[in-house]
Amino acid sequence: MHSNDLLSISVQDNGQIILYEDEGGLLRGSVVLECRNTRIKSVTLKFQGRARCHWGQDGNHYKEERTVIEHSWSFLPPSKSTRIFHGRQKWDFCLQLPAHLPASLDRQEDRHADITYRLKAIAERPTFTPNFVVRRPVRVARCLRNSHSLQQRALFGDQHPLLEYQVSLPSIVCRPGSTIPIDFYLKNISPRVARIRTVACYLKSYITLVCRGQFVRKSSHTLSYLRDDHFIPAPSSSPSSTSSSSSWNKTEQLRIPSQIPSDVATDMIKIKHRLKVLISVAKKDGQVEEIIATIPITVCQVDQVTCSTYGDEGDDFAELLPAYQTECRSTDVILAYSPMADHDPGQQQQQQQLSIASSTQRNGMMAQLSRCPSYKSTASSRTRLSRSSLPGYDSIVSLSAPVT
Structure with a gap:
């Protein structure tokens, strides 16, 4: 065996x-x-x-x-x-x-x-x-749970001779299997720019291995890739904007694989991640110029309760509980007030009738509850109590109960 x-x-x-x-x-x-x-x-x-x-x-x-x-x-x-x-x-x-x-x-x-x-x-x-x-x-x-880095937005940008760009992410923490929305803000500051040719995003891992404290090996790998060859964002709605000085906003969705290594920081193995953004600009003379920017990203698992910053699970979790303002209001308060009541007299009269019915029902329930007398009132009116011995509650209720 x-x-x-x-x-x-x-x-x-x-x-x-x-x-x-x-x-x-x-x-x-x-x-x-x-x-x-x-x-x-x-x-x-x-x-x-x-x-x-x-x-x-x-x-x-x-x-x-x-x-x-x-x-x-x-x-x-x-x-x-x-x-x-x-x-x-x-x-x-x-x-x-x-x-x-x-x-x-x-x-x-x-x-x-x-x-x-x-x-x-x-x-x-x-x-x-x-x-x-x-x-x-x-x-x-x-x-990660209740960490400051979960609420910290990733924001980077600079001013290039051709473009003024700004890229932002909801958080510097990247969860495996999630989707990261990347917001682009581009502003044309040069008349030489013809159009935005390509926008690409790379999530890369950088691995450093140290053997016996003296031999070092470094490598990098691309984990996720996004490329938009038709980056035609909606231009600014300002009437004074022209083709030579206009700004655009657009959001790209970067899908993160579920099987990727988390960040590791030991003496022998170190794994870090960075997000690389490439903006290719086509100039009017036919030449192409590239703008490259990188930002450090932390890859780690996130507690489901605190992952409401972005991701599908966070949105589903937010919908499980109703809003506090909606659930804490009573029925007659909701019926008594309505923003459209002043414009529709029939609706206002109907709401007043519903409010009166709700109040009548509530008063009836309170009357039923009030049939059971309190211990103090019944004992003081029907019996003489001493400090040493007090009658039982059941005996007092039987004395005060109406005879049918």
Whole structure:
């Protein structure tokens, strides 16, 4: 029988650990051993995180591996004598993970680096008997919640001899799988400009690997790309604007892939992201001139409650709860006031009738509730109370109830 059928590891949330920037995360689970008259010497569990980088350059091969975190549990201390187990045995474990722990990074050929976490349980058996060994991967993800960077807009621009441009984003934080609206503001300040030929946006990742503290490898990759060859924004509606001095506004939508690496900042692996904007301007003499600008972008998971800055999930979440002003107003207040009441006498009379009916219904409900007397009024009118002993509420209600 395979060891996985006898020894197993279960982790909370299916092995998905989320780390927040201020509180870290919690690794919790259990180790289960199911056997029948089996001799066991010890049962141990080990959690380990490793960061590795490897690449080849100029005929040389560079490779390094470091331990990010390591922790062990001993559920059954090792001993020379064996113990016989029969049935199902369960041991729970819990570990507080630090907030600075890097997120998991999958291995790909273009990155030449990976960060992995795993649990390994070993049930040691007597000599010349194979041990029970089982491994379980754990995935760590970093998430932002109530961070100042979520509300910080990304705004950059400059004045070029041909154009005065300004590009803005809702936030400097980019969430995988979301869509970023990029607002362009362009102003023509030169009579040499014929038209805007192309507008392109690139989301690029910059990877820096350091091996043994002295060998460095740098690379960059394009993660998302947007190109608009028909950038014809609506011109300014100002009557004084001319073709030589006009401004335009237009919004482009940049789709972010769901499978992209988050930002990593360790001594061995560093991953950063930048948004590159290219504006190609066609001049009247037939030449083409390009304007290039870049801005740093943070790629990270965002809590669903706080991702209302942009993205589909944030909009759906905003529609779950009604507006406070709408739900807190009573029925007769809504019927008593209407901006169109002064212009439509029939509608005003109908609303007054509905308001009177609502008030009558409310008064009837209050009258029914008032049938049950209060303890103080009934006791003072029907009984003489002493400070030492007070009559019960049921007895007072029975005295004050009307006889039918």
